[in-house]
Amino acid sequence: MGDNGSSQPLIELQNVNRFFRQGRTRVQVLQNINLAVAENEILCLVGESGCGKTTTGRIMVGLLEPSSGEVRYRGRPVNTLRGKDRAEYRRALQIIHQDPFASLNPAHTVGQILAFPLQRHRMAEGRGGVRRRIWELLTLVDLTPPGDIVNKYPHQLSGGQRQRVSVARALTVNPRLIVADEAVSMVDVSIRISLLKMLHRLRDEYGIAIVFITHDLALAKYFAWEGRIAVMYLGRIVELGPTPDIISRPAHPYTRALISAIPEADPQITRSKQRMVLRSEDIPSLLEIPPGCAFHPRCPFFVEGVCDTQLPTLEKVPDGSQYAACTPLTRGQELRLYGS
Amino acid sequence: MDLQSLASPTGLLIGALCGLVPLVIALRNRTPRPGILGFLACLLSGFACNVLGGLPMILLTVAVVVSYTYTDRDDPFLSRAALEEVDFEETFGAMVTRRLAGLGRTIRAASRALVRNKAGFLGFLGLVFFFVLNIFGPMVIPYDGQPHFYDRRREGAINLFQGPSAEFPLGLDWQGRDILSHIVHGGRALIITSVQAGVITTVIAVILGAVAALIGGLLDQILNAIANFILTIPQFPLLVVLAGLISFEDRFFLAVLLGLLDWPTLMRAVRAQVLSLRERDYVEAAYALDLGLPHIVMREVLPQMISYIVINMIFSIRGAMYAIVGLVFLGMVPFTEPDWGVMIFMGRSQGALFSAEAASMLLSPVIAVALFQLSLVLFTRSLEEVFNPRLRAGL
Numbered sequence: 001m002g003d004n005g006s007s008q009p010l011i012e013l014q015n016v017n018r019f020f021r022q023g024r025t026r027v028q029v030l031q032n033i034n035l036a037v038a039e040n041e042i043l044c045l046v047g048e049s050g051c052g053k054t055t056t057g058r059i060m061v062g063l064l065e066p067s068s069g070e071v072r073y074r075g076r077p078v079n080t081l082r083g084k085d086r087a088e089y090r091r092a093l094q095i096i097h098q099d100p101f102a103s104l105n106p107a108h109t110v111g112q113i114l115a116f117p118l119q120r121h122r123m124a125e126g127r128g129g130v131r132r133r134i135w136e137l138l139t140l141v142d143l144t145p146p147g148d149i150v151n152k153y154p155h156q157l158s159g160g161q162r163q164r165v166s167v168a169r170a171l172t173v174n175p176r177l178i179v180a181d182e183a184v185s186m187v188d189v190s191i192r193i194s195l196l197k198m199l200h201r202l203r204d205e206y207g208i209a210i211v212f213i214t215h216d217l218a219l220a221k222y223f224a225w226e227g228r229i230a231v232m233y234l235g236r237i238v239e240l241g242p243t244p245d246i247i248s249r250p251a252h253p254y255t256r257a258l259i260s261a262i263p264e265a266d267p268q269i270t271r272s273k274q275r276m277v278l279r280s281e282d283i284p285s286l287l288e289i290p291p292g293c294a295f296h297p298r299c300p301f302f303v304e305g306v307c308d309t310q311l312p313t314l315e316k317v318p319d320g321s322q323y324a325a326c327t328p329l330t331r332g333q334e335l336r337l338y339g340s
Numbered sequence: 341m342d343l344q345s346l347a348s349p350t351g352l353l354i355g356a357l358c359g360l361v362p363l364v365i366a367l368r369n370r371t372p373r374p375g376i377l378g379f380l381a382c383l384l385s386g387f388a389c390n391v392l393g394g395l396p397m398i399l400l401t402v403a404v405v406v407s408y409t410y411t412d413r414d415d416p417f418l419s420r421a422a423l424e425e426v427d428f429e430e431t432f433g434a435m436v437t438r439r440l441a442g443l444g445r446t447i448r449a450a451s452r453a454l455v456r457n458k459a460g461f462l463g464f465l466g467l468v469f470f471f472v473l474n475i476f477g478p479m480v481i482p483y484d485g486q487p488h489f490y491d492r493r494r495e496g497a498i499n500l501f502q503g504p505s506a507e508f509p510l511g512l513d514w515q516g517r518d519i520l521s522h523i524v525h526g527g528r529a530l531i532i533t534s535v536q537a538g539v540i541t542t543v544i545a546v547i548l549g550a551v552a553a554l555i556g557g558l559l560d561q562i563l564n565a566i567a568n569f570i571l572t573i574p575q576f577p578l579l580v581v582l583a584g585l586i587s588f589e590d591r592f593f594l595a596v597l598l599g600l601l602d603w604p605t606l607m608r609a610v611r612a613q614v615l616s617l618r619e620r621d622y623v624e625a626a627y628a629l630d631l632g633l634p635h636i637v638m639r640e641v642l643p644q645m646i647s648y649i650v651i652n653m654i655f656s657i658r659g660a661m662y663a664i665v666g667l668v669f670l671g672m673v674p675f676t677e678p679d680w681g682v683m684i685f686m687g688r689s690q691g692a693l694f695s696a697e698a699a700s701m702l703l704s705p706v707i708a709v710a711l712f713q714l715s716l717v718l719f720t721r722s723l724e725e726v727f728n729p730r731l732r733a734g735l
Contacts, residue, residue: 061628062628063624063627063628087630090628090629090630091629091630093628094628094629095624095625095628097621097624097625098621099621102620102621102622103621103622103625104622105622105639105640105643105644106644107639107643107644108639111417116626116629116631116635116639117629117630117631120629120630120631120632120635121630126429127429127430127435128427128428128429128430129428131417131428131430132426132428135417135423135426135428136423139423145419145420145421146423147416147417147418147419147420147421148418148420150417150418151418166625169625169629170625170629172629173629173630
């Protein structure tokens with residue numbers, strides 16, 4: 001599913017579940033996630049905070065283990081990888097964190113931060129090679145002239161510059177996939193676009209796949225136009241498909257609500273725009289996920305006896321290219337407002 | 341270790357040579373005072389450290405000199421040239437120079453940070469004072485150990501006590517001995533034992549705390565249980581009881597015992613810090629980059645805690661000193677004169693509490709201990725600034 005037609009996905013999550021223990025209670029953060037990312041693909045994970053986007057990203061990179069289910073790297077389960085294979089998997093997937101102020105160690109200069117992985121994994125020949133590579137990487141992430149940056153400490157850099165250093169650090173080990181976890185959300189709006197363009201360029205030039213985690217559908221639309229979007233809600237993927245289709249013809253009621261809520265720069269449009277009215281504004285707690293479809297208490301198209309009892313599975317939408325987890329929809333019924 | 345025999349003319353020469361650097365720099369900047377201060381500091385420490393300690397001193401001095409002559413523009417790595425025009429290969433000599441300059445800059449930033457906080461610098465000066473007192477004092481002031489009887493007795497006095505006078509600046513004790521000489525000679529054993537205890541405490545606490553936090557699980561629970569158990573023991577009464585059973589002839593044994601009783605507090609703090617540092621994004625990134633556990637502990641986690649660890653070490657030195665003085669005062673540790681603690685004990689038991697001219701016998705060691713403690717505590721203020729990584733780049 002969602003294989004994009006290529007031979008073998010780079011990384012694949014199969015029936016991944018993840019819970020965290022909170023004292024005696026179990027908080028189910030991810031439920032039955034199936035997701036595959038191909039080489040050179042852009043995939044956006046979209047959803048509100050607490051829906052499990054970041055957890056999914058961390059499981060992909062191998063920083064978290066799934067409670068059940070399997071993660072496969074190039075077709076091989078990662079928990080069976082040992083030695084060299086495991087190191088290769090580790091290096092092939094890198095993560096860029098949200099907070100540029102916390103993701104760089106304040107005790108090291110930019111040069112040191114980049115030199116550590118280069119030296120450890122012998123990614124460059126000798127001292128001169130390491131120095132040359134550091135320059136190349138800094139040029140690659142548009143931190144020029146590199147000579148002005150290498151000896152600086154993170155606190156001497158701006159948020160955007162730090163985020164670029166994070167990207168350069170991830171690139172030291174020649175990754176195949178970068179998980180960008182809200183990578184631009186804490187950066188000033190004016191430099192977001194240039195950061196996104198840089199990530200795009202890396203993808204085009206080096207064939208790196210990018211998993212872009214964001215809560216901002218507008219950003220996802222801009223960034224992943226050639227890729228796919230996975231919309232998450234309370235630990236499940238509710239809709240998955242090519243970006244243009246999801247943006248222009250969203251199938252799942254939750255995605256529709258999200259898209260209708262995107263603010264437009266023009267206040268006239270925003271005011272005249274028809275917003276979808278949910279039945280409830282409250283997001284249910286992860287401790288008490290509603291039975292059936294987790295969205296049913298809020299869904300305006302709620303069908304009694306179906307949505308609150310049957311767990312929807314991710315299936316192809318009858319008249320679209322995307323997959324959605326909504327029982328009435330995938331059965332081919334027309335969605336009607338609840339109570340009408 | 342006999343510090344006195346370590347001092348030698350060679351050390352003095354090294355100290356004088358190294359001391360020329362701050363002097364010349366300060367005179368060129370027309371600020372003679374810090375220059376003279378730096379010269380004296382170099383001279384003293386060179387004298388005290390002798391040849392073995394002199395070598396690192398020479399290295400540090402050379403580093404400072406190099407950092408003044410070396411400019412970053414010499415390094416193509418830091419130039420603004422285009423990538424194609426730069427030759428990144430670096431000769432061994434160039435690398436050594438670059439590293440030395442870096443070290444020199446760090447020393448300069450650290451010494452500047454040391455001076456920045458007034459209270460902290462005062463503490464530093466206090467520690468230097470005790471350093472000088474304990475190492476150079478004995479060379480100037482001979483130890484007055486034998487009891488005097490009637491040769492120092494004043495007319496009509498019923499005891500040998502004397503208040504401060506020109507001849508004896510701190511007066512005489514109950515056996516007519518010079519109190520100043522006891523103060524000068526009596527601090528070293530106490531300070532060394534306290535420092536030993538502090539270092540032992542810190543080493544145990546840091547290792548166990550880091551292990552508990554990084555490995556976790558059952559080991560973590562066991563270590564925590566032990567720590568909590570030791571914390572519930574009232575330490576000082578236990579020490580008093582132990583002192584009744586075991587003789588602390590060897591002061592190092594006492595230091596070990598103090599270390600074994602004192603580590604839980606710091607261990608729990610270190611554990612908590614490592615637990616929080618472990619979750620930092622940059623540590624996670626280091627895991628993702630597969631940099632290995634040794635790198636993560638030594639390069640990512642510990643540098644963030646070093647100021648905390650050193651400051652806590654100073655506090656445990658402080659605690660150990662109080663405990664030792666307390667034990668000696670209660671007479672639970674075999675007396676070895678000269679010793680500040682023994683002076684307090686003897687002063688009290690020989691009736692110094694009730695006689696005005698004997699007050700100096702009691703007050704001198706008390707003030708010495710209190711001043712040393714105060715210097716330690718004040719000095720931690722400067723240490724905070726010295727270890728702050730932001731200052732290293734503040735040049």
